[in-house]
Amino acid sequence: MNALEVEGLVKRFGGLAALDGASFAVPAGSITGLIGPNGAGKSTAFATIAGFHRPDAGHVRLFGREVTGESPWALHAAGLARTFQIPRLFARLTVRENLMVAARDQAGERLPAPWFARARIAREEAALAARADAVLARLNLARHADAPASALSGGQKKLVELGRALMSGARVILLDEPAAGVNRTLLREIAATIARLNREEGITFLVIEHDLDLVAELCTPVHCMAEGRVIASGRMEEVRADPMVAEAYLGMAIEPA
Ligand SMILES: Nc1ncnc2c1ncn2[C@@H]1O[C@H](COP(=O)(O)OP(=O)(O)OP(=O)(O)O)[C@@H](O)[C@H]1O
Numbered sequence: 001m002n003a004l005e006v007e008g009l010v011k012r013f014g015g016l017a018a019l020d021g022a023s024f025a026v027p028a029g030s031i032t033g034l035i036g037p038n039g040a041g042k043s044t045a046f047a048t049i050a051g052f053h054r055p056d057a058g059h060v061r062l063f064g065r066e067v068t069g070e071s072p073w074a075l076h077a078a079g080l081a082r083t084f085q086i087p088r089l090f091a092r093l094t095v096r097e098n099l100m101v102a103a104r105d106q107a108g109e110r111l112p113a114p115w116f117a118r119a120r121i122a123r124e125e126a127a128l129a130a131r132a133d134a135v136l137a138r139l140n141l142a143r144h145a146d147a148p149a150s151a152l153s154g155g156q157k158k159l160v161e162l163g164r165a166l167m168s169g170a171r172v173i174l175l176d177e178p179a180a181g182v183n184r185t186l187l188r189e190i191a192a193t194i195a196r197l198n199r200e201e202g203i204t205f206l207v208i209e210h211d212l213d214l215v216a217e218l219c220t221p222v223h224c225m226a227e228g229r230v231i232a233s234g235r236m237e238e239v240r241a242d243p244m245v246a247e248a249y250l251g252m253a254i255e256p257a
């Protein structure tokens with residue numbers, strides 16, 4: 001069973017095909033890697049899978065169900081969450097509130113009129129805060145719960161993004177460069193957290209990452225993208241040994257920043 005199937009996905013921005021027929025699968029229960037040089041289309045694939053972009057062609061299936069073109073809210077409700085390459089937190093809200101908001105986004109429409117339901121809303125807020133604190137404890141961020149999100153380091157913000165995804169109860173989480181700009185210690189912690197959530201809670205992950213050692217450690221299978229397509233798939237050793245992959249990364253090394 002695949003948690004996600006992407007088939008022939010095309011997304012054009014003007015003349016540029018950021019996705020040019022990308023196809024790959026994410027087995028349920030896996031930590032699947034998505035690698036490839038800068039500009040390969042990885043983040044665009046995430047945005048398109050998660051409903052932020054409408055694809056020009058192709059299909060996305062979530063646990064076998066066609067979800068192509070569904071809204072981010074519908075996909076979120078169906079158990080798919082993503083984090084952003086650049087964390088998108090509410091800077092002035094506390095860390096706890098950032099998590100609470102992530103869960104409330106989903107429940108908001110079902111809330112009854114506040115005038116009739118103050119006591120119930122207060123109870124729900126308290127329950128939500130308790131749930132946020134439990135997630136923060138799992139992420140080793142409990143001591144930062146009352147700090148404004150803006151006070152956190154880049155790596156801690158990445159963890160809060162993961163926390164927001166967990167608050168939604170997601171079964172499939174797309175992580176865009178969880179290790180970028182993170183020090184070695186926090187990187188170990190993030191890797192261990194992803195592995196534990198996968199093992200203990202059965203959450204499926206699709207991880208974009210430029211740190212190939214981390215991908216090798218965490219991810220099977222691994223898909224390598226270049227120029228909007230998947231050019232190699234398999235175990236990391238197989239993908240690494242593929243001459244087309246080496247060539248794609250070579251281009252990245254000599255390209256001006
Ligand atoms: N909203 C957009 N409008 C126009 N072009 C875009 C947009 N988003 C991405 N692109 C272009 O699409 C291509 C793929 O970008 P994308 O961000 O998906 O790459 P990536 O593989 O995530 O790269 P990186 O590793 O640097 O994050 C790039 O050429 C990029 O400039």
Ligand SMILES: [Mg+2]
Nearest residue numbers: 042043044085
């Ligand atoms: Mg990207």
